[in-house]
Amino acid sequence: MKQRKQHRIAISAVFFLYGLCFASWASRIPDFQQKFALGEAALGNLLFALPIGSLLAIPLAGYLVHVFGSRRVVVYAGLFYGLVLATLGWLDSVYLLFGALLLFGMGGNLINIALNTQAIAVEDMYQRSIMNAFHGLWSLAGFFGAGLGALMIAYDFLPETHYLLVLALVLLILIFSKSRLIQDQNERQESGKAFGKPDGLIIKVGLVAFCGMLCEGCMFDWSGVYFKDVIRAQPGLVALGYVSFMAAMASGRFIADKVANRIGKYNMLRLSGTLICAGLLISVLLPSLVPAIIGFLLVGVGTAAVVPLSFSIAGRSQTLAPSVALAMVSSISFFGFLLGPPLIGYIASWLDLKASFAIVAGVGAMIAVLVTLSKKELKAL
Numbered sequence: 001m002k003q004r005k006q007h008r009i010a011i012s013a014v015f016f017l018y019g020l021c022f023a024s025w026a027s028r029i030p031d032f033q034q035k036f037a038l039g040e041a042a043l044g045n046l047l048f049a050l051p052i053g054s055l056l057a058i059p060l061a062g063y064l065v066h067v068f069g070s071r072r073v074v075v076y077a078g079l080f081y082g083l084v085l086a087t088l089g090w091l092d093s094v095y096l097l098f099g100a101l102l103l104f105g106m107g108g109n110l111i112n113i114a115l116n117t118q119a120i121a122v123e124d125m126y127q128r129s130i131m132n133a134f135h136g137l138w139s140l141a142g143f144f145g146a147g148l149g150a151l152m153i154a155y156d157f158l159p160e161t162h163y164l165l166v167l168a169l170v171l172l173i174l175i176f177s178k179s180r181l182i183q184d185q186n187e188r189q190e191s192g193k194a195f196g197k198p199d200g201l202i203i204k205v206g207l208v209a210f211c212g213m214l215c216e217g218c219m220f221d222w223s224g225v226y227f228k229d230v231i232r233a234q235p236g237l238v239a240l241g242y243v244s245f246m247a248a249m250a251s252g253r254f255i256a257d258k259v260a261n262r263i264g265k266y267n268m269l270r271l272s273g274t275l276i277c278a279g280l281l282i283s284v285l286l287p288s289l290v291p292a293i294i295g296f297l298l299v300g301v302g303t304a305a306v307v308p309l310s311f312s313i314a315g316r317s318q319t320l321a322p323s324v325a326l327a328m329v330s331s332i333s334f335f336g337f338l339l340g341p342p343l344i345g346y347i348a349s350w351l352d353l354k355a356s357f358a359i360v361a362g363v364g365a366m367i368a369v370l371v372t373l374s375k376k377e378l379k380a381l
Contacts, residue, residue, distance in 0.1 A: 002124040011118050014074055015134045017173045018111050019141025020148075021085050024166045025104065027149025028089075028159045051338055054107025057332065060106075061113035062327030069184040070117035070323060074172060077110035082170030086293045089160030113330060117323045120315035121182050129260040131308040136253030150354065198328045199319050204374045205310050206332030208269060208336045211367045212306030215276050215335045217340030218360050219245045219299060222353070226283070230353050231292050244293050248300025253321035256305040265309050266371060272309075273367025275302030280361035284354050299364075306367060307333065 033043050063072050084104045091097045119134045145166075152162040198206065219242075227233045227241035260268040279298030282291055310329055317325035340360070347356040 001044060004122060006180045007118075007122045007125070008130070008184050010177035011115065011122055012134060012137050013173050013177050014078060014111070014115055014181075015119075015137040015169055016141040016144075017078055018081070018108070018115065019138035020145045021081050021166060021170065022108060023145025024149060024163060025085060025088065027146050028153075028162065031153075031159050032088075032097065036097070038094070042094075046094065046101065049101035050108075051107040051334075053102040053107075053332060055105075056102075056104040057109035058113070058135065058234055058327050058331045061110045062321075062324040064110070065114050065117055065323035066321050068271060070114040070121075071113035071181040071184055071378040073110060074118060075178050076113060077107055078170065078174050081107035081111055082167045082174075086160075086163045086167040086169075089163050091159060109330070113323055113326050116311045116326050117315065118182055118184075118328075119263040120312060120322055121184065123312060128234065129257045129265065129309070129312065131258070131312040132253045132256035132305050135308040136250060136304075139246070139250035139253060142246075145159050198325075199317070202314060202317060202320065202325055202328050204330075204370055205313050206329045208367055208370050209310035209329055209333030210336035211273070211363050211370070212276075212303055212310065212336070214336035214340035214343075214363055215280075215299065215360055216249075216303050216307075217337040218344050219303070219359075220294070221341040222344050222356075223296060225301060226353055226357065230287050230322075231283075231289055233289055237289065240289075241296050244296040245300040246295040247249050249304045250300075252301040252304030253308065256308070260305065260309065265313060268305055269309055269371040270368045272302045272304070272306050273369075273371065275299070276306075276364030276367065277302075277361045280357050280364060284358045284361065288353065302364065 022309040029043075029047075032038070032046075036042075038046065042255040061073070081104070082098055083109055088097065088100055088104070091100060115134075116131075119131055123130050148166075149162065152165075223245055224238055228238045231241070233240065256268065259271075263271070275298045279302060281295075281301075282298065283295035286292070286295075310333065311326055314325045314329040315322040320328070344353075344356040344360070345358060
């Protein structure tokens, strides 16, 4: 009992570390734009290094965890992630920064796969859903990291000083967590293959996560634009859409486990898809401030559990090793995150932004449809 609690605390701490590093980078993006005199297009090209690195790391992460064990990968990838972050502020070339962000993206996804493998193992010890709470700590760290970044900017701390402080926190968290993480050597002796084709369940779960990530990506990048151009909110209220969505998603992850344990993962995923669809339709059909805020809150609650539960289900594959199944689902879902924001832009230029959000509402509904089609497989888990 005590041991599993220590495992849970350690994994939670590293999830917080993961979110803190990412938010610390994101909070200082304007500083890098100013430092290198980047226009919007050039900044967009620079930021594309992160998803490229993340995508490159997915198959590597599955292999490394399978061979060396998730504990070792979590520790070394966490250290790598913090060290790369600490170097960013010292770089004086935009090309070096692009290369460093490529490595930063790779480090992030190495932690992602290895850490979720650990989370699935400790979830099995509890024999109930706790995955959402882990992901909630990532979201909470995002708020903390953004606040720390604002504080550093307010007191004129340069990014290099800011990131060295974050690196010190990373080292403290890793020192605390290392001995408390689950001591898995590797997955080679466990059931499941290191390589192979995804089975039907993995494909379906991957598509559910794809839809969830597509909806998340759209909300991250377009919620502010929607409030400005469609809702026509006053300048001081434009950020309310993004804040409503993020706050609901973060808080939703801390209550989603209780709901999932009561109604089951199958019903939880169906409910999530329904909430996403309903929230977006409210914001489209009633394009004024209060209904749109309510709609975005519903979308945040709906997206909260989709990816964590998808990872939890994938890690229990009967045909593949947990880390490899996670890597496959992560690969499929990641394309949703990449596809969503530009898809919104293309549809908006062809029709309008309301039509784009209505189509994304349909993507939310697809989550409920896909889960319903997988009823027999999911209810057996």
